[in-house]
Amino acid sequence: MKTALITGANKGIGYEVARQLASKGFHVFVGARNAKAGRKAAEEMGKKCHARSATALQAGGKATFLEIDVADNDSVKKAAREFSNSEDHLDVLVNNAGVVLDGDEAILEISDDLFRKTLETNTLGALRVTRAFVPLLRKSKAPRVINVSSGSGQLTDGADGWAPAYSISKTALNGVTSQLAAALPKFAVNSVCPGWVRTDMGGENASRSVEEGADTIVWLASEAPQDLTGKFLRDRKEIPW
Numbered sequence: 001m002k003t004a005l006i007t008g009a010n011k012g013i014g015y016e017v018a019r020q021l022a023s024k025g026f027h028v029f030v031g032a033r034n035a036k037a038g039r040k041a042a043e044e045m046g047k048k049c050h051a052r053s054a055t056a057l058q059a060g061g062k063a064t065f066l067e068i069d070v071a072d073n074d075s076v077k078k079a080a081r082e083f084s085n086s087e088d089h090l091d092v093l094v095n096n097a098g099v100v101l102d103g104d105e106a107i108l109e110i111s112d113d114l115f116r117k118t119l120e121t122n123t124l125g126a127l128r129v130t131r132a133f134v135p136l137l138r139k140s141k142a143p144r145v146i147n148v149s150s151g152s153g154q155l156t157d158g159a160d161g162w163a164p165a166y167s168i169s170k171t172a173l174n175g176v177t178s179q180l181a182a183a184l185p186k187f188a189v190n191s192v193c194p195g196w197v198r199t200d201m202g203g204e205n206a207s208r209s210v211e212e213g214a215d216t217i218v219w220l221a222s223e224a225p226q227d228l229t230g231k232f233l234r235d236r237k238e239i240p241w
């Protein structure tokens with residue numbers, strides 16, 4: 001059975017990606033830093049995917065909670081140990097966990113502390129989770145790493161001033177994607193912009209549903225060619241960095 005770990009999967013885009021992959025027959029690990037919320041999400045997801053999808057039942061799709069705080073190295077290492085107690089390989093890692101912190105408003109006014117905290121989760125978090133799970137990913141026949149980035153980190157058209165620490169953390173995350181793709185030639189490693197999505201982060205006025213936001217991530221996890229790597233994508237197409 002294919003295995004997938006999605007960080008920050010207790011709600012929002014991460015939850016939807018995990019739900020869709022479980023419906024396709026994956027054994028998904030619902031990564032969450034809050035154990036209560038993560039366990040609840042995994043239970044709900046297991047029931048939903050079996051109710052909606054015959055494929056999930058036939059292929060044995062299931063959802064298991066895994067406690068993981070991507071900003072905490074010890075938590076990440078512990079999660080990798082726990083994962084390897086039940087599975088011998090990981091096929092897909094989705095680095096989805098992300099934050100926009102209160103006060104992330106103007107580049108000349110944000111504190112070093114706010115900047116560091118944002119990078120700790122959005123950029124270093126994805127790198128440290130990948131590092132911890134690489135030995136398990138190497139045991140997959142077709143390992144895939146998907147970094148959930150944002151168009152706000154694109155440099156091509158210039159910044160618009162919105163959430164500078166968050167935006168820079170996503171620019172740097174795209175750098176992590178490019179470096180990992182070079183370091184891991186047998187892997188598919190890509191960044192995805194989900195678009196503006198109706199979640200706690202995106203708000204209720206966002207233009208996309210969680211299903212639309214999850215689409216390219218799920219496609220990269222399950223159907224995209226393995227030699228598609230080192231790219232930034234939106235709507236299943238390459239976009240400029």
Ligand SMILES: NC(=O)c1ccc[n+]([C@@H]2O[C@H](COP(=O)([O-])OP(=O)(O)OC[C@H]3O[C@@H](n4cnc5c(N)ncnc54)[C@H](OP(=O)(O)O)[C@@H]3O)[C@@H](O)[C@H]2O)c1
Pocket residue numbers: 007008009010011012013014032033034037068069070071072095096097098099121125148149150151193194195196197198199200201202203206
């Ligand atoms: N929504 C959008 O319009 C949009 C647009 C572009 C990119 N994105 C990206 O899409 C991803 C998912 O965002 P979303 O919209 O689904 O946001 P969301 O609903 O706020 O969900 C964010 C998830 O990340 C988790 N998280 C935050 N810090 C974490 C940490 N240190 N360790 C583990 N989990 C952590 C949260 O856990 P808690 O519940 O414990 O806080 C939550 O599960 C993010 O990377 C975001 O930057 C979103």
